[in-house]
Amino acid sequence: MALTVNLNGVTSAPVKVTNTTTNTVLFDGPLASGKTFSDLSKDTVLKVEPGAVNGYTAPAAQTVTLDASKTVTLEYQVVKAPGNAVSATSIQGNVTGIPYAGTALLATNDDFDSQNPGTLSASGTLSLTLTKAPDVASFALVPTSGNACTFTGTASTNPRVSLFYGLDILGAQGDVLGSVTEAVVAGAPSGSFIARLYSGAAATIKGAVACGTDTISLDLTLQAGWNAVVYTPSDRSFSLSTPGDAVRTELRGEMYKPSVTAVLPQAGLTFASDAPVTVPVTFYQDGAFSGQISLSTNVPGLTVEPATLTLPALSAQSTGAQAYLRQLGLAPSA
Template sequence: MFMKRLHLPGAMLGLTVLLTACPGPTLPSTPTLTVKLEGLPSAPVTVTNTTTQTQVFSGMLAVSKTFSDLKAGDVFRVEGGAVNGFTAPAAQTVTLEAGKTVTLAYTAASPSGTPLDPARFSGKLSGWTYGALTPDLYSLGSESLQPLTGSRVAADGTVSVTLPQPAQTFSLLGGCTFSGTSSVPDVAIDLAEVVLLSAQGDVLGSLTQAQDGGKLLTRLYSATEARFSGTAQCSSSTLNLDLTLKAGWNAVVLSRSGNQTTLTSIPPGTPVSLRFVQADRQAEFQFADPSALTLRAGQPVTREVTVYQDGGLSGQVSLSTDLPGVVVTPGTLTLPSLGAQSLGTPSLGTQRPGKAPLLRALGRMGAQAVTTTLTFSLDDSAATYSGPLNLLARQGGQTVGGASLYADIRVPSVQVGVNGPYGTTTLSGYQGAVLKVPLSLTPQDGLTGSVTVTLNGLPAELSVSPVTVPLTANATTHIELPVQVAPGAALGEVRAQVGGGKVSPTPLTLQIKPARTLLDVQASPSSLTPAAQGVWIMAAYQRATTGTATPQITFRRYLDGQAAAEVTLNDVYGELLRVPGGGAYAISAGYAGPATAIYHLKDDGSVTRLNTARPVSGPNMLYGAVDAQGRLWYTGIASEGAGYTSYGLYCWDPATGESRLIDSQNAPSGSVSSRDFITSGNGRYLFYKGGYNSKPLLIDTETSAITPLGRRS
């Protein structure tokens, strides 16, 4: 439920309010500059952007005005023009951040003012346009509003107000620990403000006084004479007191900085000027039925609403909602003027709805309150949604009020599932390639026919080709939505949304990665082997078809994404060994007999057969490493006997075809893998990582020196 809130100026804040730390307002998402007037209802104002040397506004400004579409960081000069009978405030210069407010405080031109009488207000309000009325007194002690019978604001702005004794008081130092000097331990007080309401109970503003210099006064009632000079610690807030109080009404200045609040007495007889501090201009809407709106296509819903006008707001306001596709009718309301012709004696028995005592006290509603019926309906752009729906009232391009209701919206639509890997909604796309977004589409609430699916929120480097899909009731349809990623697309994360027509907006994330080359191969590459230029892969594999046949494997070298050479061999393993300086070795598999060959593949596609003096130990040699001289280092059986086998380090030399046992003392592991050896960049040094109960070794292939690096635990 949207509750009526009274927007009071600083002088109307009670002591309890001032001692309660409140969080600051949420800053607007775009920079704004608000200019407010104090001391009179309207004045000529000029706002200049000194950064760009352009004039933002020049003319009469009533109460306040907010300027948007401004650039953060620009400097603005705000000047108030001359008004007869008032002293214009000094020009102010501000640097625009998230949101700034500039207050132009006009003071009565007479430097002497009227001598302060704390129990009375007298004088004449310049520019008064709200007619004759009886003011009210808001008392913090009783949290109530009391008509000031016998007091009056005349139609011409002449003020005659006398403050009565309050009905209820409270402790000045209740809940606080005082340090300083005082004439009494504590005193019963009340804080009060004179409030001006229209006949409808709408808040026009407050009546107060100001010292020369613009400090606004607040009335404080004291049950007895008292003097306080010191500090009171009240929980997390601090109260600084410099008070000389008479029995009865007193005038004080309240100021606050962070959690520090200061109260200072102003002695009777001090020159003061009369001030009308106008409330913020706003229209507040309260629904007779604040329950959730249930909206369906073709089924409008009506709600009765009462509109309260504060700060003298009147005239035409436009109505809309913050949800696309939700329409409110009528689209405009005309609020009656709160001038003299509409004011009369306030109705005393009726209170505006609200739970807080302050709201109840200030929320009196008269018979002339504006009540109307609003109709909410859906157009073709509405989407299924559950959550808050905000009614917005605007005047002159500025939001001046509204209300909030919970809305449950159901329209014939398509529920979308993003079928990313491992159940995620994150997909990978590559520069210069087409990304196919897998989606599942399920019609909801009776939707049938075809829908067009697209992606919204894509940057310019990504373009989508919308897909039109026929749907069947109670069935899920799977599609792939193609997205072209430009070659120069920025790398990183892109957040987008599936949408289109009746498609429920569904978020997904695209991870844009560097360009890659898809290889045209007939078998999954089991390994990539560097060539002098490019890379060798297994491109095709043909299995043996008879007992005497051997597998046939095709190796292909790719350079810059293009096939540069191709070699087909029989009876070899599908992985190659890199030869430092260029080329690769293919190891005989021995499917058709003893394996006695190693093949040297060169970048140009030529092959040299290198014979071995004895059958190749296939897996052992396959998982070895080649040094700079083209020799193949691997582990194999050094000796074996009844119940034992020992292993050693071997080196096969292509020049002789011989395999020589280099070391059998450091007991290399009998199990082998493709990660047993690491070759240095120049091919001279090898690192053998060791295995279970075996030693890591550093091997100098030029000297055959072997250095154990430790033993695995």
């Protein structure tokens, strides 16, 4: 009788074959493609132990009793890398934690980029492609003379950049619902995430920026236009670096704390007499707030009618969000 051992998924792997009936090792070494062990007695018990191969998941050991000639196939599976590869010009993937459809916008600490809107479907699929320059303020990446911060290192040039820490999700009426972070799951220190940086010029920058007791480490190779950079926070400092090929990410969504923002006309209100004034007010249900709110002012004698409002629940299936930017100078991502 015979036992044939075949490999599937790899062309070579370390394999050990032991006759447990006689406690004899028949084979222990690299097996190429396959091998047949002949002249074995009936009822011989053989143990086949596959070894590790880089980049593959090794199959479990098998024990075979020869009541006839048999074949054992060792199935090696490619180890799937966690998360997604990083693209400088697109953000794609599935998001959990935000059960709403909406518009996805790159966000700074206090502004949105309205030039490159993406979408988040009600099923959690996010898609955003970066094709245009952002419409938020830029700054010099390396401090210039007169700045309170100092730079130590080398820089091929000092580009003006805009830096975005993540995404905000806006509902169909402009309500800021939640945030999405492109979290690093492999290839960079724990706690890192991908920030998006628009650079006015190509540059290679390596060094550190000191701002009092805070330090910013820079290790960047930037192209003109959009770049993905690894943002790694630490105590009183952080670093920005160009991601290597091994960096993998996943998208993590989080709803904002429910709140209401009431927005009056930007010109403000002027009261020339005690007569009532009627004014349109826009209420933003940030964090998908719903329910009753009370309306009042901090001006003695000045009241608001109605004194209460009930805001309806937002539809989790809302689509076609159009409110890209409130233009109010708010800081929803903060």
